[in-house]
Amino acid sequence: MKIFNSLGRKMVKFEPENPPKVTIYVCGITPYDTTHLGHAYTYVFFDVLQRYLKFKGYQVNYVQNVTDIDDDILRKAKEVKKDWQELGQFWTERFLENMKALNVKPPTHLVKATQSIPKMIQIIKVLIKKGVGYETNGNVYFEVKKFPHYGRLSKSFKHQMMLLLKERGGDPNDPNKKYPLDFLLWQKSKGDEPFWDSPWGKGRPGWHIECSAMIYEFLGEQIDIHGGGRDLIYPHHESEIAQSESFTGKKFVKYWVHVCMVLYQGEKMAKSLGNLVMVKDLLKKYSANTIRFLLLSHHYRSPWEFTQDNLKKIDSKVKLIETIIGGAKNISYPSDLSNQNNLWLKKFTYLMDQDLNTPEVLKYLITLAKTNQPDQLKKIFQILGFKLT
Numbered sequence: 001m002k003i004f005n006s007l008g009r010k011m012v013k014f015e016p017e018n019p020p021k022v023t024i025y026v027c028g029i030t031p032y033d034t035t036h037l038g039h040a041y042t043y044v045f046f047d048v049l050q051r052y053l054k055f056k057g058y059q060v061n062y063v064q065n066v067t068d069i070d071d072d073i074l075r076k077a078k079e080v081k082k083d084w085q086e087l088g089q090f091w092t093e094r095f096l097e098n099m100k101a102l103n104v105k106p107p108t109h110l111v112k113a114t115q116s117i118p119k120m121i122q123i124i125k126v127l128i129k130k131g132v133g134y135e136t137n138g139n140v141y142f143e144v145k146k147f148p149h150y151g152r153l154s155k156s157f158k159h160q161m162m163l164l165l166k167e168r169g170g171d172p173n174d175p176n177k178k179y180p181l182d183f184l185l186w187q188k189s190k191g192d193e194p195f196w197d198s199p200w201g202k203g204r205p206g207w208h209i210e211c212s213a214m215i216y217e218f219l220g221e222q223i224d225i226h227g228g229g230r231d232l233i234y235p236h237h238e239s240e241i242a243q244s245e246s247f248t249g250k251k252f253v254k255y256w257v258h259v260c261m262v263l264y265q266g267e268k269m270a271k272s273l274g275n276l277v278m279v280k281d282l283l284k285k286y287s288a289n290t291i292r293f294l295l296l297s298h299h300y301r302s303p304w305e306f307t308q309d310n311l312k313k314i315d316s317k318v319k320l321i322e323t324i325i326g327g328a329k330n331i332s333y334p335s336d337l338s339n340q341n342n343l344w345l346k347k348f349t350y351l352m353d354q355d356l357n358t359p360e361v362l363k364y365l366i367t368l369a370k371t372n373q374p375d376q377l378k379k380i381f382q383i384l385g386f387k388l389t
């Protein structure tokens with residue numbers, strides 16, 4: 001199987017470190033608002049990846065986090081006059097409901113950031129001891145100049161990183177920093193913010209350290225696949241690499257896999273732009289299978305624009321497939337359906353092995369439907385996580 005590694009930006013052979021085990025970590029949500037189609041695209045893609053790896057015989061350990069303490073949550077909690085924990089719990093439950101409705105298999109471990117705070121403190125202590133972390137006025141920073149590979153994943157220059165940092169909630173002008181791109185490992189809690197005791201006073205963790213700590217705690221020092229949306233490459237994943245590799249002295253991630261953004265009305269679908277298509281709204285009108293088909297009809301590395309028209313067209317294709325499968329309910333399946341010599345199976349695995357070419361697989365499903373091959377159709381449909389009614 002070949003997969004595109006964002007680190008190095010090339011297609012490579014997928015060879016996990018300890019087969020048949022595969023370790024996957026995917027950055028999860030910050031629970032302060034509803035799940036939109038962009039979220040669904042990322043998590044449905046990784047759902048298909050984990051299902052396909054299992055189909056190929058791998059034992060998958062998949063961890064996903066919930067960033068349940070964060071500037072956005074605290075801001076929103078104040079806005080709606082709710083306790084930040086209650087707010088996080090509420091939106092986490094809504095997210096899980098949406099994922100279940102879309103037939104997304106839960107990860108092996110779904111972990112809340114606030115459960116791993118002792119581990120984060122332990123890592124930060126080591127980073128300071130190693131001379132790559134420093135404390136100023138109750139804040140602790142990672143000194144990026146001490147990590148020569150900083151910028152390797154995003155392949156960006158200092159001026160580009162400065163712009164992105166501002167755009168993504170960072171503060172290059174923070175006077176406590178030695179260098180504008182240094183990032184927070186620990187931040188002093190302000191006013192009435194929630195806090196945890198630490199050697200640097202009352203505070204809370206920085207965003208990036210959460211994922212490094214949870215990976216270390218649940219999967220180990222090195223993992224096979226680290227995923228997330230493309231917008232997480234810088235600063236989030238770049239910073240995760242710096243702190244994790246400084247902490248362990250080992251290579252952190254073998255394959256970086258990033259899912260493209262979904263566009264709507266000509267722009268990236270984003271909370272800040274207000275152009276969101278909510279999963280719960282789509283589910284009122286369309287089935288989970290139709291939404292999954294829409295998402296998988298795009299390759300995960302190509303940005304695409306959502307339109308209602310396209311969704312309608314997809315809906316009729318899905319209905320055709322469901323009719324063919326449904327009509328074949330009473331057929332007894334040939335026992336050699338999983339036989340490797342089957343051409344249809346070869347075709348399916350060939351396409352999936354090319355960096356998960358789901359758009360071509362779906363076209364093939366339509367061909368199977370039109371040529372009335374329900375058994376094959378059903379099997380592939382199931383592997384891709386579609387519901388069989």
Ligand SMILES: [Zn+2]
Pocket residue numbers: 026027028211236
């Ligand atoms: Zn993360």
